[in-house]
Amino acid sequence: MDKRFNDIIRLIKHSQAKALRVVNSELISLYWNIGEYISKKIEFAEWGDSIVLELADYIQKHEPGIKGFSDKNLWRMKQFYETYSANPKLSTLLREISWSHNLAIFSRCKTMEEREFYLKLSQKENYSFRELDRQISSGLFERTMIGNSKLSTALRESNHNISNTFKDSYVFDFLNLSDTHSENELQSGLVSQMKDFILELGRDFLFIGKEFKLQVGNSDFYIDLLFYHRGLQCLVAFELKADKFKPGHLGQLNFYLEALDRDIKKTNENPSIGVLLCKDKDSEVVEYALSRSLSPTMVAEYRTQLPDKKTLQNKLREIFSDKADNSLQGFDK
Numbered sequence: 001m002d003k004r005f006n007d008i009i010r011l012i013k014h015s016q017a018k019a020l021r022v023v024n025s026e027l028i029s030l031y032w033n034i035g036e037y038i039s040k041k042i043e044f045a046e047w048g049d050s051i052v053l054e055l056a057d058y059i060q061k062h063e064p065g066i067k068g069f070s071d072k073n074l075w076r077m078k079q080f081y082e083t084y085s086a087n088p089k090l091s092t093l094l095r096e097i098s099w100s101h102n103l104a105i106f107s108r109c110k111t112m113e114e115r116e117f118y119l120k121l122s123q124k125e126n127y128s129f130r131e132l133d134r135q136i137s138s139g140l141f142e143r144t145m146i147g148n149s150k151l152s153t154a155l156r157e158s159n160h161n162i163s164n165t166f167k168d169s170y171v172f173d174f175l176n177l178s179d180t181h182s183e184n185e186l187q188s189g190l191v192s193q194m195k196d197f198i199l200e201l202g203r204d205f206l207f208i209g210k211e212f213k214l215q216v217g218n219s220d221f222y223i224d225l226l227f228y229h230r231g232l233q234c235l236v237a238f239e240l241k242a243d244k245f246k247p248g249h250l251g252q253l254n255f256y257l258e259a260l261d262r263d264i265k266k267t268n269e270n271p272s273i274g275v276l277l278c279k280d281k282d283s284e285v286v287e288y289a290l291s292r293s294l295s296p297t298m299v300a301e302y303r304t305q306l307p308d309k310k311t312l313q314n315k316l317r318e319i320f321s322d323k324a325d326n327s328l329q330g331f332d333k
Contacts, residue, residue, distance in 0.1 A: 025095040028102065032094070035081030038074060052078075080106055087112060093119040100129050104136060110313075114141045117164075125203050134199075142312035143167040146319060147300065155273065155296035165232065166275065170200055170302045177304050183242045186302075187224055190240075204230045212237075214259045223256050234270040235260050238277055245281035245299055247289040254295040277302050 038055075041047040056071035083106045084090055093116075094102060101122050109115045118141065122132055147167035155162065174196040175189040190197045191210050198205055205227045212226040225238040237260060239253050253274040260272040274297040286299045 028095045031077045035077035038078045138171045139309045139312040152290040152293040235272040241278040245278040
């Protein structure tokens, strides 16, 4: 490639991308306006439900070149408008992602909180439709919300803005691991499938290396996986355990974080964070182990198959219910 023309190529691509965003925004606005028009006509009994089929037939008959306005799609536009009409703050986000992305979010998500979560994430992470579909199927919203409540005291009270950064459980369905896999197999699989692993973690995670060497005194130690998080501006150490969580695991991770902060961390970076990733864990044991931990750590589990969304939703409701009960008890006192 002739480097003399690179600037021109960049200008063309930038302009094309900008034009596509404008076209997409205008298309979403059109669908919104059509949905609003149909919704209000039906609400005020000016139109009956059957009119939508008549409208679709009319468009097809008189404007055959206009595609995408079947009765099914027109009903979706009505549902789209009615879903978000009471939430004008989301208006900009809706127009920054494609119609197919919007369809997946408002039709598959159950609450406005969940929809807002995926709208923001789709725009931030620039998900393809396949990636968004996979995240919804894997219960990313529920796992992230649960993960916010499973942090050590030191991590919760740190200066890190960690909201929605870590999860209580990670899904590695792309690894095709056997039930009796080893830690080495888990590590090798994650490194070889790094693109999918980063999608699961979040694109602000930058991979530094596996078996990252730390030299303390006359001894060498190795962190399973080391990342840097752009948003948090800190190193993140992942320790992998292909068995159930044991409180003793935290001692090793705490040692690694101390070594990272003393010898590897740069002066402009924040204190390092540790994630202990286990095949299984007892939540009560984790709570006890983390309650007096002085290091910014968390314990998460990983799954090798997509989780059941209903189970995750029930778990999330239990957490919010417990928090509400605790608040009420404090109020009663």
